[in-house]
Amino acid sequence: MRNESAKQKKCVRYFTKGPSVATPLSVAEPMQQFGGNWTEVKLAMLKDYLAAYTTALKNQPFSKMYIDAFAGAGYREIETQADSLGLFAAQAEAEGEGFFDGSAMLALQIPTLFDRYVFIEKKKKYMEELRRAVSANCPSLSGRMDFQPGDANEILPDLCRKTDWKKTRAVLFLDPFGMSVDWHTMEAIARTQAIDVWILFPAGIGVNRLLKQNPDHIPARWQEKLDRIFGNGEWKKAFFKTSSEQTLFGEEIVTKKVRGSISAIADYYRERLETIFPRVASNPRYLFNTKRSPMFIFTFAVGNPSPKAQGLAMKIARHILGKVR
Numbered sequence: 570m571r572n573e574s575a576k577q578k579k580c581v582r583y584f585t586k587g588p589s590v591a592t593p594l595s596v597a598e599p600m601q602q603f604g605g606n607w608t609e610v611k612l613a614m615l616k617d618y619l620a621a622y623t624t625a626l627k628n629q630p631f632s633k634m635y636i637d638a639f640a641g642a643g644y645r646e647i648e649t650q651a652d653s654l655g656l657f658a659a660q661a662e663a664e665g666e667g668f669f670d671g672s673a674m675l676a677l678q679i680p681t682l683f684d685r686y687v688f689i690e691k692k693k694k695y696m697e698e699l700r701r702a703v704s705a706n707c708p709s710l711s712g713r714m715d716f717q718p719g720d721a722n723e724i725l726p727d728l729c730r731k732t733d734w735k736k737t738r739a740v741l742f743l744d745p746f747g748m749s750v751d752w753h754t755m756e757a758i759a760r761t762q763a764i765d766v767w768i769l770f771p772a773g774i775g776v777n778r779l780l781k782q783n784p785d786h787i788p789a790r791w792q793e794k795l796d797r798i799f800g801n802g803e804w805k806k807a808f809f810k811t812s813s814e815q816t817l818f819g820e821e822i823v824t825k826k827v828r829g830s831i832s833a834i835a836d837y838y839r840e841r842l843e844t845i846f847p848r849v850a851s852n853p854r855y856l857f858n859t860k861r862s863p864m865f866i867f868t869f870a871v872g873n874p875s876p877k878a879q880g881l882a883m884k885i886a887r888h889i890l891g892k893v894r
């Protein structure tokens with residue numbers, strides 16, 4: 570254990586300044602670039618949970634797994650325009666570079682190790698960069714690494730099916746760019762009864778943009794996307810109401826949007842999650858862009874049926890979600 574923690578310190582030192590010299594990045598290739606302050610807030614919350622989780626389960630007889638299903642390249646390049654960075658412009662300037670650790674690298678810095686780290690990433694180039702960064706910076710952890718290139722909606726259900734959940738507990742981070750997490754994937758996760766999941770849900774940037782005033786004006790492809798993320802077509806009943814209205818031309822059947830605020834979308838997603846997970850955070854964190862428009866909600870669900878395990882996980886998650894950052 571003493572050896573492991575010494576090696577971990579080494580990883581921390583490398584990672585906190587972005588990709589190490591051992592993983593040179595081609596300047597001709599675009600770097601993975603996304604996010605702003607909300608990304609930092611989201612990652613800080615994840616990191617806090619991973620630290621609390623590994624500490625709480627330290628002496629439990631389970632194999633502990635971290636699953637990063639939209640893992641990325643392991644680092645992020647932050648735009649340097651002050652207006653997109655806000656507070657983090659000062660940080661970027663102070664560090665003299667625009668690279669910061671992504672979720673995968675942050676997970677590897679948690680002092681108490683997970684037994685296995687599963688990284689899923691669809692884009693080959695990012696997966697290769699992540700492999701290089703991890704093996705260059707944390708060679709001692711190579712036996713714990715499991716890189717799974719491909720689509721999270723295929724790999725996750727498979728992983729959930731094949732893992733022995735009597736002996737394993739996991740934290741899963743779902744961090745897609747948009748509406749990429751299918752409901753059947755959420756169902757597979759919930760069925761394990763052993764995964765705590767952090768979900769970046771595109772309430773504003775995705776769902777809200779697809780919910781037009783009249784559902785008949787929502788293109789079929791968008792409706793399919795909404796069906797896939799919510800699990801069925803019941804969302805129409807949740808957000809729209811059909812009634813008869815008296816008009817100049819007599820009585821008409823009219824369908825109108827009756828719920829459509831971001832908080833209504835967040836509430837509906839929570840209601841959906843509550844149909845498959847025993848506990849879901851009631852205080853999701855709203856993540857805003859620099860124009861103060863809500864883009865995502867960041868939320869948490871626990872799969873463990875034990876009230877004691879649920880109570881502890883929810884207490885930590887509620888605290889993390891509510892903390893001012």
Ligand SMILES: C[S@@+](CC[C@H](N)C(=O)[O-])C[C@H]1O[C@@H](n2cnc3c(N)ncnc32)[C@H](O)[C@@H]1O
Pocket residue numbers: 603612638639640641642643644645670671672673689690691692695719720721722744745746749
């Ligand atoms: C927001 S980024 C993740 C960033 C990462 N969590 C971090 O903090 O550095 C989303 C990533 O998911 C990948 N991706 C998109 N669709 C995917 C899918 N269906 N399955 C797996 N990865 C996917 C993208 O290539 C991208 O790298």
